[in-house]
Amino acid sequence: MKLQNRHLLGLEGMSKDDITLILDTAESFKEVLERPIKKVPPLQGKTIVNLFFENSTRTRISFELAERRLSADVVNFTTSGSSVAKGETLKDTARNIEAMKIDMVVVRHSSAGVPHFLSRVVKANVINAGDGLHEHPTQALLDMMTLRQKYKTLEGLRVCIVGDILHSRVARSNIFGLTTMGAEVSVCGPATLIPRYIERLGVRVYHRLEDVIPHIDVLNVLRIQLERQKSGLFPSLREFHRYFGVTKEKIEKAQHPITIMHPGPINRDVELSADLADGPHSVILEQVTNGVAVRMAVLYLLGLSN
Amino acid sequence: MKLHLKGAHLVDPVRGIDESMDILIVDGIIEKIRKNITADRSYEVISLPGKIIAPGFMDMHVHLREPGYEHKETIATGCAAAAAGGFTAVCCMPNTNPVIDDESVVRYIQDTGKKATKGLVDVYPIAAATKGRQGEELAPIAELAEAGAVALSDDGSTIASAELMRRIFEYSSMFGLPVIQHAEEPTLAKGGVMNEGFQSTRLGLPGIPPIAEEIIVVRDCVLLRYVPHAKYHVAHVSTAGTVEVIRRAKANGLPITAEVTPHHISLTDTVVDGYDTNTKINPPLRTEEDIAALKDALRDGTIDVIASDHAPHTIDEKDVEYTIAPFGIVGLETAVGLSMTTLVTTGILTLYELVEKMSVNPRKIVGVGSILIQEGEKANFTFLDPECEWVVDINTFHSKSKNSLFHGWKLTGRAIGVMNGNSYTFFI
Numbered sequence: 001m002k003l004q005n006r007h008l009l010g011l012e013g014m015s016k017d018d019i020t021l022i023l024d025t026a027e028s029f030k031e032v033l034e035r036p037i038k039k040v041p042p043l044q045g046k047t048i049v050n051l052f053f054e055n056s057t058r059t060r061i062s063f064e065l066a067e068r069r070l071s072a073d074v075v076n077f078t079t080s081g082s083s084v085a086k087g088e089t090l091k092d093t094a095r096n097i098e099a100m101k102i103d104m105v106v107v108r109h110s111s112a113g114v115p116h117f118l119s120r121v122v123k124a125n126v127i128n129a130g131d132g133l134h135e136h137p138t139q140a141l142l143d144m145m146t147l148r149q150k151y152k153t154l155e156g157l158r159v160c161i162v163g164d165i166l167h168s169r170v171a172r173s174n175i176f177g178l179t180t181m182g183a184e185v186s187v188c189g190p191a192t193l194i195p196r197y198i199e200r201l202g203v204r205v206y207h208r209l210e211d212v213i214p215h216i217d218v219l220n221v222l223r224i225q226l227e228r229q230k231s232g233l234f235p236s237l238r239e240f241h242r243y244f245g246v247t248k249e250k251i252e253k254a255q256h257p258i259t260i261m262h263p264g265p266i267n268r269d270v271e272l273s274a275d276l277a278d279g280p281h282s283v284i285l286e287q288v289t290n291g292v293a294v295r296m297a298v299l300y301l302l303g304l305s306n
Numbered sequence: 307m308k309l310h311l312k313g314a315h316l317v318d319p320v321r322g323i324d325e326s327m328d329i330l331i332v333d334g335i336i337e338k339i340r341k342n343i344t345a346d347r348s349y350e351v352i353s354l355p356g357k358i359i360a361p362g363f364m365d366m367h368v369h370l371r372e373p374g375y376e377h378k379e380t381i382a383t384g385c386a387a388a389a390a391g392g393f394t395a396v397c398c399m400p401n402t403n404p405v406i407d408d409e410s411v412v413r414y415i416q417d418t419g420k421k422a423t424k425g426l427v428d429v430y431p432i433a434a435a436t437k438g439r440q441g442e443e444l445a446p447i448a449e450l451a452e453a454g455a456v457a458l459s460d461d462g463s464t465i466a467s468a469e470l471m472r473r474i475f476e477y478s479s480m481f482g483l484p485v486i487q488h489a490e491e492p493t494l495a496k497g498g499v500m501n502e503g504f505q506s507t508r509l510g511l512p513g514i515p516p517i518a519e520e521i522i523v524v525r526d527c528v529l530l531r532y533v534p535h536a537k538y539h540v541a542h543v544s545t546a547g548t549v550e551v552i553r554r555a556k557a558n559g560l561p562i563t564a565e566v567t568p569h570h571i572s573l574t575d576t577v578v579d580g581y582d583t584n585t586k587i588n589p590p591l592r593t594e595e596d597i598a599a600l601k602d603a604l605r606d607g608t609i610d611v612i613a614s615d616h617a618p619h620t621i622d623e624k625d626v627e628y629t630i631a632p633f634g635i636v637g638l639e640t641a642v643g644l645s646m647t648t649l650v651t652t653g654i655l656t657l658y659e660l661v662e663k664m665s666v667n668p669r670k671i672v673g674v675g676s677i678l679i680q681e682g683e684k685a686n687f688t689f690l691d692p693e694c695e696w697v698v699d700i701n702t703f704h705s706k707s708k709n710s711l712f713h714g715w716k717l718t719g720r721a722i723g724v725m726n727g728n729s730y731t732f733f734i
Contacts, residue, residue, distance in 0.1 A: 012508070089622070089625075089626060090626060090627055091622075091625050091626070109627065110629075111627035111628055111629040111630065112509060112510040112511050112581070112628060112629070113509070113511070113580075113581025113627070113628040114627055114628075116580060116581045117581060117627065117628075131510070132510050132511070132629065133510035133511070133512070134509060134510025134511070135510065169510060172508075172510055195506070195507040196502060196503060196504070196506075196507060196513075197503060197504035197507050198507050200504050200507075201507070201508070
């Protein structure tokens with residue numbers, strides 16, 4: 001089985017079969033991760049560069065672990081101290097990397113569309129590790145893997161994404177992936193942080209947690225960034241917490257258990273209360289574990305496409 | 307030089323002529339206009355059956371980039387592109403380096419323009435309305451007007467201060483110069499790179515909302531009502547809302563005119579998918595509803611002019627991340643073909659109306675005098691072939707830059723030549 005595309009640029013337009021293939025493959029790699037010796041050979045002799053133009057600790061470490069566990073050679077490239085600081089263009093950076101005979105590029109960049117740009121410039125497989133406000137496909141895949149483990153199927157599952165939807169690539173990828181898999185997706189946040197026409201992506205929009213909580217199985221809580229407050233999008237973290245922060249008190253109104261997810265890192269007691277983050281219905285650490293397995297699956301399957 | 311233009315159809319909205327006419331030209335001056343002239347052998351015959359003779363087209367919104375950005379375009383290459391696109395006149399925008407905010411720069415452009423294409427294309431500089439296009443202090447408008455600037459604009463930037471815009475209207479009214487506004491309220495547009503709408507939501511790119519344009523035009527109309535004798539021209543109208551504002555202002559008798567670009571009536575923001583930086587244009591490509599409104603506005607006269615907003619950038623400048631790429635595409639060599647294809651072959655405009663919007667109206671707005679197609683006047687023509695089917699090929703462009711969105715497009719109708727006094731050229 002192979003994926004239809006030789007790059008992973010996003011989940012928009014990816015077929016249900018391809019998503020299922022990635023999730024199934026990830027399950028078998030998860031089993032590898034339980035073994036005492038966690039290394040398998042499929043990408044032996046392949047070189048992967050992690051091209052991170054934007055700060056990230058956990059995503060880069062997760063990719064790097066996945067790459068090493070598949071026996072790939074790994075090169076890390078970050079903006080600090082690199083040629084980017086010397087004013088080299090993205091295209092030149094990409095071409096230089098190409099000249100070094102790299103097989104796969106994992107890229108994160110603050111500008112949407114950079115993975116698409118790279119996929120046109122280099123011959124290597126390109127994996128999007130987050131582009132601007134656009135997509136973060138492996139995050140959504142690991143979220144779906146986590147939910148599928150818990151609920152067996154994503155079909156009909158009711159998931160609400162809470163917080164700053166406007167600036168969230170995690171939200172977009174989750175919307176694309178989950179709707180393809182047949183889940184019912186809603187978003188909830190202040191009107192200033194919900195992008196226009198998002199309902200045309202097949203989601204329902206809520207502005208009050210109380211309105212949506214009775215009707216959902218899962219809350220995927222996004223990180224809120226303080227800089228958004230400074231640019232006038234919400235009045236204060238205190239007010240945000242009061243109306244959009246997910247707390248035990250609010251979700252108890254559902255009268256059924258609600259699974260809590262968060263892409264991390266958490267602002268404890270801002271968007272999510274500490275007791276819920278650490279509580280019995282939180283799957284936040286499973287998400288992290290599954291992240292490595294899903295990234296192994298993506299790298300492995302794209303490796304087959306060459 | 308004695309020429310016999312034979313068998314063409316003359317479309318001259320200035321004198322209200324729309325029929326077959328032969329024209330004799332001696333040394334760049336029209337000697338005779340009649341049906342079926344028989345001329346002696348001293349006249350070189352240019353046979354133009356099925357072709358159109360129109361008064362020379364003017365593109366009143368062009369970035370020639372010189373002085374300062376000659377790697378993108380020069381006055382010479384820009385004029386060559388203009389001629390090849392069917393224009394005998396261009397108005398060039400002041401976002402050069404140095405900015406056209408000093409009479410010496412106006413004169414430099416005029417002089418360089420005269421040498422550029424042996425007089426085939428007349429170059430009319432548009433001066434900055436504010437010093438350095440900084441939107442803070444008035445440019446030396448009297449001096450600029452005296453030097454021959456035909457309009458005032460901070461194009462690329464909006465004159466955001468309402469107070470300053472009022473003063474520009476007042477001061478420019480002494481000279482009859484139109485003020486051309488690039489309407490984009492900066493706080494609403496901040497950081498945007500494409501139309502704000504469903505596509506920007508999908509693609510995760512920061513949006514420029516249509517209201518950023520509309521709010522400035524509304525404000526300027528309020529100012530215009532307050533300042534007698536000012537003239538106001540809205541550059542590159544892109545939204546249905548702006549069309550509505552202009553329509554109302556015209557109905558109220560305000561001295562307002564407006565232009566639209568061929569790309570804003572040909573493409574929507576769906577083309578941003580894939581992140582081709584040539585789709586990054588300011589104002590951004592909008593939606594089908596906006597295109598429908600813009601076409602209606604052309605039809606009913608709310609929009610007076612079609613102008614290209616020719617904005618050359620090099621391949622390397624455009625081949626970068628979408629968010630940092632410069633705005634704009636070249637347009638001089640596709641404007642006529644696109645307009646004929648999207649507007650004339652579809653029956654939205656007659657050829658006669660197209661000539662008004664690409665020749666008569668822009669010249670009237672910038673006050674350079676109508677082209678008179680009558681005996682004793684200088685020949686100034688654009689020759690059109692309304693039937694010609696052709697494919698846009700950026701490799702044939704005369705412009706230094708190739709940043710077009712229309713490479714490979716099949717178009718119907720194009721300019722086949724231009725004549726300006728003693729200079730003329732036919733390219734097919």
